[in-house]
Amino acid sequence: MSRLATAMIIAVHLLGLAAVMVLETIRPGFVTGAVSLTWVWLGSIVVMSVTIWQLHRRDQ
Amino acid sequence: MMTKLPRILLWLSLAWWVGIGAVVVDHNAAVRGSTTLRWKNPTRPTPHFAWHSRPTVKHGLVQIPPATQRSFSVTLPRGFKTGRLVISDFTAGTPRQARLNGQSRRVNNVMAEVDNSSGVLDFSWAQLVARGHSFEFTITNLNQQDSLPIRSITVSAQR
Numbered sequence: 246m247s248r249l250a251t252a253m254i255i256a257v258h259l260l261g262l263a264a265v266m267v268l269e270t271i272r273p274g275f276v277t278g279a280v281s282l283t284w285v286w287l288g289s290i291v292v293m294s295v296t297i298w299q300l301h302r303r304d305q
Numbered sequence: 306m307m308t309k310l311p312r313i314l315l316w317l318s319l320a321w322w323v324g325i326g327a328v329v330v331d332h333n334a335a336v337r338g339s340t341t342l343r344w345k346n347p348t349r350p351t352p353h354f355a356w357h358s359r360p361t362v363k364h365g366l367v368q369i370p371p372a373t374q375r376s377f378s379v380t381l382p383r384g385f386k387t388g389r390l391v392i393s394d395f396t397a398g399t400p401r402q403a404r405l406n407g408q409s410r411r412v413n414n415v416m417a418e419v420d421n422s423s424g425v426l427d428f429s430w431a432q433l434v435a436r437g438h439s440f441e442f443t444i445t446n447l448n449q450q451d452s453l454p455i456r457s458i459t460v461s462a463q464r
Contacts (some may be wrong), residue, residue: 255320299311
């Protein structure tokens with residue numbers, strides 16, 4: 246797992262999560278009316294965790 | 306060069322956010338204006354439609370026997386208050402009369418010029434009995450001799 250790939254994947258998720266929180270602040274219910282924030286966070290955290298774990302495994 | 310796993314994870318991440326974006330945009334477009342819920346086969350309940358008691362089914366169609374009534378319920382997305390209920394009648398041209406929660410309209414008349422086999426009943430959700438996001442409606446067959454066959458029920462609702 247290269248550092249570039251890890252950075253790209255984490256960046257995608259952080260940008261996505263930031264966009265969700267900004268949208269939810271500007272227009273409450275815009276995102277939460279359609280999807281559960283719990284699942285949005287959970288999915289991103291799982292993918293980011295797998296990515297970091299893979300990078301860590303390569304470094305060892 | 307990225308190996309296989311990072312590439313899969315990257316595509317998965319992009320697909321995850323594109324998917325969430327599509328669901329959010331679709332949901333907000335639907336709740337902003339109007340939505341149409343179609344019960345193509347009233348012999349089976351769906352997440353949006355249900356009957357209170359199992360109806361009579363004949364020739365693959367739900368039949369309301371003469372001079373009887375059947376109660377149905379529709380579950381709408383949150384925030385929808387007014388709507389139009391369309392009942393598609395199987396037998397074209399046969400004068401039939403249905404009553405929706407006391408509002409009597411002649412089925413087969415309203416849409417006769419466009420589709421001789423359909424009936425339209427306008428109503429306000431306020432007239433219906435609300436239980437959560439579900440609304441009950443009763444269709445009464447006023448005909449004393451013939452059953453009222455129902456091919457489909459469509460609800461187009463506005464906020």
